[in-house]
């Protein structure tokens with residue numbers, strides 16, 4: 182089941198991105214609230230980590246720290262083994278909110294990363310065309326964001342981030358506003374990009390099924406303060422089939438873990454150690470059965 186050491190990678194190669202003893206406090210009026218406490222995580226190159234947790238638990242904050250968008254209160258983020266000083270084009274981010282530039286067309290939005298790097302359109306036209314086709318938006322290339330559906334906007338956001346070939350792509354609930362059919366199509370789309378481009382991905386979601394289906398490893402962030410309360414290895418191909426019995430058992434287990442965490446908050450218990458969590462009714466599940 183959960184391992185104590187959440188920073189473990191396969192060990193074959195050094196992690197591409199990692200955080201060590203990471204904490205983040207935010208001030209609320211005169212008080213300081215600890216949002217994340219002692220988060221340790223290491224992601225293999227080409228890995229896909231999914232992050233689950235209840236609302237307000239600090240998932241977006243963790244992603245922003247990993248992308249260098251905000252500084253940690255203590256601890257550090259390591260990128261290619263070196264402390265991450267701030268944002269870098271090598272780490273892309275698809276934010277929870279729609280962040281397309283409304284005054285640019287689909288094509289210009291996707292080419293934006295090249296433009297800010299001082300490239301001339303002739304130098305990146307082909308790459309933009311490739312990504313337009315890849316995300317199925319070639320015929321919509323002249324449209325502006327307000328003329329797009331929610332799913333189209335998300336595809337443009339992902340294409341814009343991936344076009345400049347970051348080493349790591351961070352995705353904050355990229356499909357949360359979409360209906361189930363479109364969500365599933367875009368999950369397949371993201372999975373295909375991950376396989377084709379071997380980009381390391383870290384994706385936050387509220388959707389347990391999505392977290393299992395897409396990830397090679399899954400972490401659950403517990404609330405107040407946010408910290409990793411469970412890690413699951415998803416490399417078994419049975420986790421690619423949402424109807425597999427093992428998949429469904431894990432889904433049920435994780436829903437129990439998140440519910441138990443929410444219950445701990447609601448009960449205002451002073452602490453939520455692993456021992457206390459184990460007293461909460463929780464469907465028995467062993468993610469690594471011997472058989």
Ligand SMILES: Nc1ncnc2c1ncn2[C@@H]1O[C@H](COP(=O)(O)OP(=O)(O)OP(=O)(O)O)[C@@H](O)[C@H]1O
Nearest residue numbers: 207208216234235236237238239240241242243277
């Ligand atoms: N810039 C900020 N200043 C003060 N508090 C903040 C700031 N950003 C986030 N917080 C607080 O940190 C906590 C975690 O927020 P965060 O957005 O990381 O949660 P989350 O897990 O992503 O939630 P959700 O699932 O709803 O997106 C919340 O209580 C939020 O109010």
Ligand SMILES: [Mg+2]
Nearest residue numbers: 240241242277
């Ligand atoms: Mg969030």
